[in-house]
Structures are given as structure tokens and as C-alpha cells.
Amino acid sequence: MTTIRMVDPAAVSGKVREIFEAVLRRERTVFGASSVSNIWRCMGHSAALVEANWNRSRALMQRGDFTPLQRELIATAVSIANACHY
Amino acid sequence: MRLGVDEVGVTELMGVTEHARAMATTAAALLLESLGGDASLIPPLAPGQGEAEVEALLGEIAAWAKAELGDARVPTIWRILAHNAHYLRATWWKDVALMTPGALTTRDKRRVALGVAMATRARYMIEYHTAVLRRAGDTDRDLLEILGVVDHYTTLNTLSEAMRIESDIRPPA
Numbered sequence: 001m002t003t004i005r006m007v008d009p010a011a012v013s014g015k016v017r018e019i020f021e022a023v024l025r026r027e028r029t030v031f032g033a034s035s036v037s038n039i040w041r042c043m044g045h046s047a048a049l050v051e052a053n054w055n056r057s058r059a060l061m062q063r064g065d066f067t068p069l070q071r072e073l074i075a076t077a078v079s080i081a082n083a084c085h086y
Numbered sequence: 087m088r089l090g091v092d093e094v095g096v097t098e099l100m101g102v103t104e105h106a107r108a109m110a111t112t113a114a115a116l117l118l119e120s121l122g123g124d125a126s127l128i129p130p131l132a133p134g135q136g137e138a139e140v141e142a143l144l145g146e147i148a149a150w151a152k153a154e155l156g157d158a159r160v161p162t163i164w165r166i167l168a169h170n171a172h173y174l175r176a177t178w179w180k181d182v183a184l185m186t187p188g189a190l191t192t193r194d195k196r197r198v199a200l201g202v203a204m205a206t207r208a209r210y211m212i213e214y215h216t217a218v219l220r221r222a223g224d225t226d227r228d229l230l231e232i233l234g235v236v237d238h239y240t241t242l243n244t245l246s247e248a249m250r251i252e253s254d255i256r257p258p259a
Contacts, residue, residue, distance in 0.1 A: 037254055038246075038254045042245065042246075053241060057238060060234035060237065061238060064234070065227065065228065065231060066228075066231055073099055073198050074201035074232055075235050077103040077198045077199075077201050078204075078235065078239040080107075081103065081106075082205055082243040082247075
């Protein structure tokens with residue numbers, strides 16, 4: 001159970017809606033998602049948090065000299081090391 | 087993962103990850119402060135004091151260190167494990183077996199290991215993996231790119247744990 005209610009992607013507007021659309025486009029490409037993943041829906045209550053983390057996601061995960069796979073390998077390893085189930 | 091890695095690649099990744107985490111724990115437990123330092127919980131085995139098998143293993147490690155670290159001195163962590171031939175052999179062999187190129191390249195595996203050391207704040211192993219990667223040609227920019235991923239995933243891991251988010255990512259059918 002999540003500790004807060006997740007935002008319904010259909011019910012958001014403005015900046016959050018714009019970012020959710022960009023997140024879904026990316027997640028559809030990267031792992032075939034059909035809706036915005038739970039982590040972004042949880043952040044959706046705060047537009048500032050969504051925007052700040054989406055900016056970091058783009059800066060750190062979508063740009064750089066490594067391949068997407070090389071970054072994803074490190075990301076997965078870090079999540080395991082941090083004992084993060086999600 | 088839909089980036090072209092199959093079960094073999096994922097298992098290799100898991101192996102490197104758990105090994106890097108175990109090594110980070112070992113280095114921290116031994117109170118190893120830095121790659122160039124000599125402070126440690128247990129002193130390293132004195133040169134030439136090991137049984138034949140231990141000395142042979144240390145020779146192998148020295149050859150690796152010369153090639154990959156640019157310094158033929160055996161890193162302290164291995165010289166401490168050298169007090170116990172079984173421990174040294176099993177751990178060094180595991181290191182060699184896991185870091186050998188397979189579905190993933192040795193360099194990508196080393197970058198993963200550095201990410202794990204960074205995430206677990208293991209100073210000695212951060213320096214160790216960084217030394218290998220710099221020797222292999224990784225630049226300041228490359229190291230910062232690794233840190234960027236560690237940093238961003240620490241953010242996401244913290245949020246998802248704090249909010250107890252259930253995974254909605256399903257493995258491919």
C-alpha cells in the first residue's frame with residue numbers, strides 16, 4: 001500500500017499534465033508502459049517536485065555520453081544496493 | 087529491461103552488484119580509509135609470509151594490479167584477506183569470474199561496481215573502482231555521469247520507499 005493516494009493522470013492539468021505526457025512517452029519507449037508509472041503519480045501532488053525531478057531525470061538519465069543501457073545498468077545496481085523494491 | 091539485455095545479462099548485473107556491495111561492506115568493516123592509506127582493522131599479511139598458494143594468488147593479483155591499476159602493489163584489501171587462503175582464493179576467483187566480459191563488458195561492470203560503492207558510501211572501494219576506470223580511460227565527465235545516475239536513483243529510491251510505492255513494472259511475458 002502506498003502511504004498517499006496516487007494522482008490520477010487523467011485528472012491533472014497544467015505543468016503536471018504536460019510533464020506526465022512527456023513521462024509516458026518516454027516510459028512507453030523504454031519499457032512499453034501504457035500509463036504513467038506509480039512513482040511519478042505519487043509525486044503528482046506537488047508540481048514543484050514533479051518538475052524538479054523530471055528536469056533531473058532528463059539531465060542525468062536522458063543526456064550524456066553513455067548509452068541508455070549503460071545508465072540503466074548503474075541505476076538498477078544502485079536500486080538494489082539501496083534495497084529499493086520498486 | 088528492454089534495452090537488449092537478456093536473463094544472462096541481468097544475472098551478470100545482479101552478480102556484479104552483490105559482489106560490489108559485499109566488497110564495499112568488507113572494506114568498510116576492515117576500516118580501510120583510502121586506497122593509498124595503510125590504516126586498517128587487521129594489518130595486511132607481511133610480504134612473503136604467506137603459504138605457497140597465497141603467494142601465488144598475490145602474484146596473480148599483483149599482475150592484475152599492474153595492468154589495471156598501473157601499480158603492481160597488491161591493494162591492501164587483498165593483502166588482509168591473505169591471512170586466510172580459503173577466503174582470499176574464493177573472493178579473488180569470484181572477482182575475476184564476475185568481472186570477465188560476458189553479456190556485459192568489463193568496463194560497464196566496473197562502472198556498475200563504482201555506482202554501488204558510491205551508493206553505499208564506501209570510500210575505499212570508490213577509490214579502487216575509480217582507479218581502474220581512470221586507467222581504462224574514463225574521464226572526469228564519465229565519473230560525474232556515473233554519479234549523476236547514482237544521485238538521481240537515490241532520489242527515486244528514497245521517494246518510492248518513503249511512499250511505499252508498489253511496483254507497476256511487469257516483466258515481459
